[in-house]
Amino acid sequence: AQTVTQSQPEMSVQEAETVTLSCTYDTSESDYYLFWYKQPPSRQMILVIRQEAYKQQNATENRFSVNFQKAAKSFSLKISDSQLGDAAMYFCAYISNFGNEKLTFGTGTRLTIIP
């Protein structure tokens, strides 16, 4: 079974600075997708960024980028120029590309932005 681990329950960063959230996963599969979801206090989970395992290039979405290390099974999220609106719970998630439709989530990292 796949597992996703987020070892940082809480992180904080000064506004305008850069922060990296860690995620590792365990799987025996070679083809899968990884996601970062953001859950602000308003509760709705919003997709931040996704990475396809067969693509070596790291995904980037504006201020958000990932460092995907397939051999190490690591998928960290970097937030550049942190803004107050980035404060949220961040979840790393995995989904297999072999007909398995369920997302497997990590336990989340609560990110605080310090003004």
Next chain:
Amino acid sequence: EPEVTQTPSHQVTQMGQEVILRCVPISNHLYFYWYRQILGQKVEFLVSFYNNEISEKSEIFDDQFSVERPDGSNFTLKIRSTKLEDSAMYFCASSEEGISNQPQHFGDGTRLSIL
């Protein structure tokens, strides 16, 4: 931007009672999901639904749980006889297709409190 909507936002129910949680997925989406998040724990997959059938379910989704798409817009989760351990946040999600690279869009969640 279209959203997944869930009602109610908070439901308080006596143990042993039936509860129905409601979701309106995004209108052109064909795949529907329920997840739950017990306070302080990770988000867990419950069930996926396509073409009026359950396509996958987790071991959490026992005989006390059922899902239904009673009309063209609603997607419901019913818990027949609630237990204290059913207290959690329940998230509905939908995706356009059931393939892994199509992101699942989440609703705000329903907080279920069992007394």
